[in-house]
Amino acid sequence: MSPLNETHDPNLRSWVASAQAAGCEFPLQNLPFAVFRRRGQGEAFRGGVAIGDQIVDLAALSRAAVFEGAAGEAIRAAAQDKLNALMALGPDAWSALRLALSRALREGSAQQGALQACLVPLQEAEYDVPARIGDYTDFYTSVHHATNIGKQFRPDNPLLPNYKWVPIGYHGRASSIVTSGQAFRRPMGQTLAPGAAQPQLTPSKRLDIELELGVFIGPANAIGEPIAIEQAEAHVFGIVLLNDWSARDIQAWEYQPLGPFLSKNFASTISPWVVTLEALAPYRVPFSRAEGDPQPLPYLDSADNRQAGSLDIQLEVLLQTARMRETGQAPASICRTSYRHAYWTVAQMVAHHTVNGCNLQPGDLLGSGTLSGPTLDQAGALIELTEGGKKPLQLPGGDSRAFLEDGDTVILRGWCEKPGAARIGFGDCTGTVLAN
Amino acid sequence: MSPLNETHDPNLRSWVASAQAAGCEFPLQNLPFAVFRRRGQGEAFRGGVAIGDQIVDLAALSRAAVFEGAAGEAIRAAAQDKLNALMALGPDAWSALRLALSRALREGSAQQGALQACLVPLQEAEYDVPARIGDYTDFYTSVHHATNIGKQFRPDNPLLPNYKWVPIGYHGRASSIVTSGQAFRRPMGQTLAPGAAQPQLTPSKRLDIELELGVFIGPANAIGEPIAIEQAEAHVFGIVLLNDWSARDIQAWEYQPLGPFLSKNFASTISPWVVTLEALAPYRVPFSRAEGDPQPLPYLDSADNRQAGSLDIQLEVLLQTARMRETGQAPASICRTSYRHAYWTVAQMVAHHTVNGCNLQPGDLLGSGTLSGPTLDQAGALIELTEGGKKPLQLPGGDSRAFLEDGDTVILRGWCEKPGAARIGFGDCTGTVLAN
Numbered sequence: 001m002s003p004l005n006e007t008h009d010p011n012l013r014s015w016v017a018s019a020q021a022a023g024c025e026f027p028l029q030n031l032p033f034a035v036f037r038r039r040g041q042g043e044a045f046r047g048g049v050a051i052g053d054q055i056v057d058l059a060a061l062s063r064a065a066v067f068e069g070a071a072g073e074a075i076r077a078a079a080q081d082k083l084n085a086l087m088a089l090g091p092d093a094w095s096a097l098r099l100a101l102s103r104a105l106r107e108g109s110a111q112q113g114a115l116q117a118c119l120v121p122l123q124e125a126e127y128d129v130p131a132r133i134g135d136y137t138d139f140y141t142s143v144h145h146a147t148n149i150g151k152q153f154r155p156d157n158p159l160l161p162n163y164k165w166v167p168i169g170y171h172g173r174a175s176s177i178v179t180s181g182q183a184f185r186r187p188m189g190q191t192l193a194p195g196a197a198q199p200q201l202t203p204s205k206r207l208d209i210e211l212e213l214g215v216f217i218g219p220a221n222a223i224g225e226p227i228a229i230e231q232a233e234a235h236v237f238g239i240v241l242l243n244d245w246s247a248r249d250i251q252a253w254e255y256q257p258l259g260p261f262l263s264k265n266f267a268s269t270i271s272p273w274v275v276t277l278e279a280l281a282p283y284r285v286p287f288s289r290a291e292g293d294p295q296p297l298p299y300l301d302s303a304d305n306r307q308a309g310s311l312d313i314q315l316e317v318l319l320q321t322a323r324m325r326e327t328g329q330a331p332a333s334i335c336r337t338s339y340r341h342a343y344w345t346v347a348q349m350v351a352h353h354t355v356n357g358c359n360l361q362p363g364d365l366l367g368s369g370t371l372s373g374p375t376l377d378q379a380g381a382l383i384e385l386t387e388g389g390k391k392p393l394q395l396p397g398g399d400s401r402a403f404l405e406d407g408d409t410v411i412l413r414g415w416c417e418k419p420g421a422a423r424i425g426f427g428d429c430t431g432t433v434l435a436n
Numbered sequence: 437m438s439p440l441n442e443t444h445d446p447n448l449r450s451w452v453a454s455a456q457a458a459g460c461e462f463p464l465q466n467l468p469f470a471v472f473r474r475r476g477q478g479e480a481f482r483g484g485v486a487i488g489d490q491i492v493d494l495a496a497l498s499r500a501a502v503f504e505g506a507a508g509e510a511i512r513a514a515a516q517d518k519l520n521a522l523m524a525l526g527p528d529a530w531s532a533l534r535l536a537l538s539r540a541l542r543e544g545s546a547q548q549g550a551l552q553a554c555l556v557p558l559q560e561a562e563y564d565v566p567a568r569i570g571d572y573t574d575f576y577t578s579v580h581h582a583t584n585i586g587k588q589f590r591p592d593n594p595l596l597p598n599y600k601w602v603p604i605g606y607h608g609r610a611s612s613i614v615t616s617g618q619a620f621r622r623p624m625g626q627t628l629a630p631g632a633a634q635p636q637l638t639p640s641k642r643l644d645i646e647l648e649l650g651v652f653i654g655p656a657n658a659i660g661e662p663i664a665i666e667q668a669e670a671h672v673f674g675i676v677l678l679n680d681w682s683a684r685d686i687q688a689w690e691y692q693p694l695g696p697f698l699s700k701n702f703a704s705t706i707s708p709w710v711v712t713l714e715a716l717a718p719y720r721v722p723f724s725r726a727e728g729d730p731q732p733l734p735y736l737d738s739a740d741n742r743q744a745g746s747l748d749i750q751l752e753v754l755l756q757t758a759r760m761r762e763t764g765q766a767p768a769s770i771c772r773t774s775y776r777h778a779y780w781t782v783a784q785m786v787a788h789h790t791v792n793g794c795n796l797q798p799g800d801l802l803g804s805g806t807l808s809g810p811t812l813d814q815a816g817a818l819i820e821l822t823e824g825g826k827k828p829l830q831l832p833g834g835d836s837r838a839f840l841e842d843g844d845t846v847i848l849r850g851w852c853e854k855p856g857a858a859r860i861g862f863g864d865c866t867g868t869v870l871a872n
Contacts, residue, residue, distance in 0.1 A: 134570075134610060134611055135609055135610050135611050137697075140694060150693070153693070154693070160692050160693060162626075162628075162635075162689055162690060162692065165626060165634065165635050166626055166635075166689065166690050168690070168693075168694055168697075169694070169697050170606070170607070170694040170695050170696075170697050171606070171607035171608055171609055171697070171701070172607055173571055173607055173794060174570060174571050174610075175570055175571050175659075175794070175795050175796070175797050175800070176659055176793075176794055176795055178659070184659070184660060184793070185660040185793050187792035187793055188662070188791050188792055188793070189791065189792050190598075190601060190602055190733065192598075198601065198730065199598075199601050199602075199733070200733075201733055201734070201735055201791065223611075223612055223614070223620070223702075223703070224620060224621040224702075226624070247792070250792070253598055253602065254598060254602050254604070255693070255694075255695075256596050256598065257586070257589070257590070257596060257604075257691070257695070258576060258604055258605070258606040258691075258695040258696065259606050259691075259693070259694040259695025259696075260606075260694065260695075261573075261604075261605050261606050261607070262788070262789075262791065262792045262794065265607070265792070265794045266659075266660075266792040266793045266794055267659070267793075294634065297626065297635070297636075297637055298637070299637055352698070353698075355624050355625065355637065355698065356623035356624055356625050356683070356686070356698040356701070356702040357612075357620070357621050357623055357624070357702045357703075358609060358611070358612055358698065358701045358702055359611050359612055360611070361611050364611070
C-alpha cells in the first residue's frame with residue numbers, strides 16, 4: 001500500500017502554470033501515464049506524463065538523459081510505444097520516477113529547461129491503448145449492480161448465493177479494447193424477440209453502457225504461484241476509466257450457461273491516462289462489510305485491505321445525443337457515484353484471480369464491473385437507470401433514451417477530491433455509437 | 437475451402453525415410469508447424485515443420501534462401517520465435533510454402549542437400565506455444581457434451597433453448613496456455629461442500645480433463661467488419677489438440693451468472709504441432725443437422741459448409757496414473773471419438789465470433805469445447821465418463837478414477853485416416869497433475 005509522501009503535498013506548485021488552473025485534472029500530484037503522439041505528424045507512439053495542459057514526452061526525456069538510477073531506468077522503459085515494460089518494473093521504479101518527475105516539474109527546479117524541451121501540448125495529442133493487453137478480465141464488484149441487473153434477468157433470484165463470497169469475474173476480449181474518442185458500430189447479433197419462436201440476426205436494440213474502472217497489472221506472477229492479498233497491490237500499476245458497452249438483447253439470449261460473449265466483445269473503451277495507485281493514495285478509504293454480510297475468506301482478507309483497501313473515486317456518466325450535439329447542447333449527466341461502494345477491492349480482485357495459480361502479466365487489464373452505487377440514480381448502466389427500458393431518461397432539449405441510439409456519445413468522468421488533498425482527474429473516456 | 441492438390445497425393449514419398457514408417461504421424465502429406473529449439477543448447481525458439489522423425493528448421497532454411505517468391509516470404513515469417521507473422525500471411529502464402537516444402541522433401545528433389553542441412557531430430561526438440569495468443573475463446577460445439585454436463589448442473593433443464601441456434605462461446609485465459617509436456621499444480625479454489633453453509637478454500641477435489649481441438653486464427657479482420665461464413669476458413673491457419681483442464685467443484689460454485697473463471701484458467705495444454713487446414717482437406721465431411729434440429733441462421737450457413745464443413749479427426753484420451761508409470765504399465769485409453777460429431781463447424785465459429793464486429797487477430801485461439809460423441813464412451817471429460825464421479829473408471833493394474841489424482845498424466849491423441857488418403861497425426865498433447 002503506497003503511503004503518503006512528498007509527491008502528495010497539496011501545496012506543491014509546478015512551473016507549468018496550467019497545472020494550478022481551477023478544475024485542472026492533471027496537477028503535479030497526479031502525473032498519469034499514457035502513450036501518445038502528435039496528430040497528423042506521422043510520429044511513433046511513446047509514453048507521456050500529463051502535467052496541466054501539457055504532456056512530458058518520455059521518449060524525448062529518455063534521450064535527454066536527465067534522470068539517473070531507478071528513475072532513469074523507468075524513463076527508458078516508458079519511452080516505448082506501449083507501457084508494458086514500465087508496468088513490469090514494479091512499485092520501487094514507479095515511485096522513483098514519480099518522485100523525479102515531481103521534483104523536476106516543481107517551481108524552482110533546476111531541471112526546468114531540460115523538461116520544458118520535452119513538452120507537447122495536450123491538445124495536439126492522440127492516444128493508443130497504453131499497454132499491449134494480454135488478457136482482459138471483467139469482475140462484478142458492485143453488489144448494487146448485481147442485485148439491480150439480477151432482478152431483470154432472474155426476478156426470483158437476483159443475487160446468487162455465491163456473490164457475497166466469490167469476487168465473481170469472467171474473461172473478456174482484449175483485442176476490441178479501444179481508446180477514448182473512437183466511434184464504433186452498433187453490433188449485430190442473435191436476439192429472441194418476446195414471444196418469438198426463433199431468433200433473428202438484427203442490430204442490437206438494447207445497446208447499453210457500463211461505467212467501470214480498469215486496473216492495469218504491473219509485475220507478473222509465475223503460473224502456479226498465487227499472489228497473497230498482502231502483496232496484491234505491488235502487482236497493480238494504475239487505473240483508467242472503462243466503458244464496457246453491452247448489448248442487452250444479445251446478452252439475454254446468449255449468456256446461459258457460459259456467460260456474456262458477443263454482447264460485450266464488439267468494443268470496450270478506456271481513457272488514455274493511467275492514474276497510478278500511488279497518485280490515488282490520499283483517497284483510500286476503509287473496506288467494510290454491511291451488517292449481516294459474511295467476512296471475506298482469509299485469502300481475501302488483510303489488515304491493510306480492511307483499513308484502506310477501497311478507493312473513493314468519484315464517477316460520472318454523461319450522454320449527448322446527435323441532436324444535442326447539433327444544437328450545441330452540452331452533454332447531460334445521467335449518473336453520479338463513487339468507487340468506494342464496490343463490494344470487492346482491487347487487492348481482492350488480484351488475490352482471487354491468482355489463488356488457483358493463474359498467471360497475471362504486465363499490461364493485463366482487470367475491469368471492476370459496473371460500479372452502481374446504492375441508489376438507482378447512482379446506477380452505472382441504462383438497464384438499471386431506466387428499469388429495463390421501461391422508464392426512459394428525459395434529456396435536456398426533449399430527447400429521451402431507454403437505450404443508446406445511433407449518434408449518441410457517452411462520456412465517463414472520474415476524479416478524486418477532498419479537503420487537504422489535491423484534486424486529481426482521470427480525463428474523459430468517450431465513445432460514439434455509429435449506425436449498423 | 438482448400439481443394440485437394442498434389443500435396444495430398446497418398447503415393448508421395450519423402451527422402452526422409454522415417455516419413456514412410458508405419459504409424460508415422462508426420463508423413464509428407466502432413467507438414468505441420470511448431471516453434472521449437474534443441475533442448476539444453478541455449479538456442480532461440482524458431483519455426484519448424486515436422487517430417488518423419490525430423491524437423492525442418494525454418495530459421496536455417498530461411499538463411500539458406502532455398503525458396504523464392506511467396507514461399508520464400510512465408511519461410512522468412514516462419515523463422516521467428518512465434519508463428520504470428522506466418523499466420524498473418526493467409527492461405528495463398530501458406531499453400532505456396534506447403535507446395536515448396538512438399539516438393540523439396542520428395543524423393544528425387546534437387547533441393548535435398550539444402551534441406552538435409554536444416555534437419556533437427558524430433559527427439560532433440562522442445563517446444564513453446566506456437567503463437568503469441570492475443571485472445572483465447574472457448575466454444576461449446578458438442579451437443580452431446582452440452583447435454584451430458586447440462587444434466588448434472590441443471591437436471592431439469594440440460595440443453596438450454598439457445599443451444600441449437602447460437603454457437604455458444606466464452607472468453608478464456610490466454611496467459612496460462614502451455615505446451616504439451618508441462619506439469620501443473622492442482623488448483624486451489626473456493627468450493628461449497630454438499631450441505632455446507634459457507635465455502636472453503638481447498639485444492640480442487642474434482643479435477644477433470646476436456647478433450648478439445650484448438651483453432652489458430654490467421655489474418656485479422658478489422659474491428660466492426662464481420663467475416664462472412666464463405667470467407668471464414670481463409671482466416672484459419674490450423675488446428676492443435678487442446679486439453680482444457682477443469683476443476684468441476686470450483687466451477688459449480690463460481691459459474692453463475694457470468695460463466696467459468698478460476699475453474700478453467702489455471703492451465704490449458706495444447707499440442708505443439710499445428711496441422712494446417714490444407715493438410716486436413718482429405719478429411720472433410722458434410723455438416724448435417726439431425727431430424728428436427730433447426731437449420732442454421734443464414735449467417736451460419738453456406739453451401740461449402742453444408743457440403744464439407746465438418747472434419748473427421750479421430751480423437752483419443754489416455755490416462756496413466758503414477759502407479760501405472762512406476763510399474764511400467766502403458767497409458768490406458770478412456771475415450772475414443774471424432775470431431776465430426778460437433779454441432780458447429782470451424783467456419784461457423786469464426787462467422788459467429790465476428791458477426792458483431794469483434795476483431796480476430798493472427799494467433800488467436802478458438803477452442804472447440806469438449807468433443808464428446810453421441811455415446812457415453814465417446815465422452816471427452818471424466819465428469820461425463822464417470823457420471824459425475826459416481827461410476828469411477830477401472831484402470832489396468834487396479835487403479836480407479838472418478839476424477840484426476842496427483843501424479844496422473846493425461847494424453848490426448850488425434851489423427852485422420854481413411855482409404856485412399858495418407859494417415860496424418862497431431863502428435864501427443866500431454867499434461868501431468870502435481871500436488872498442491
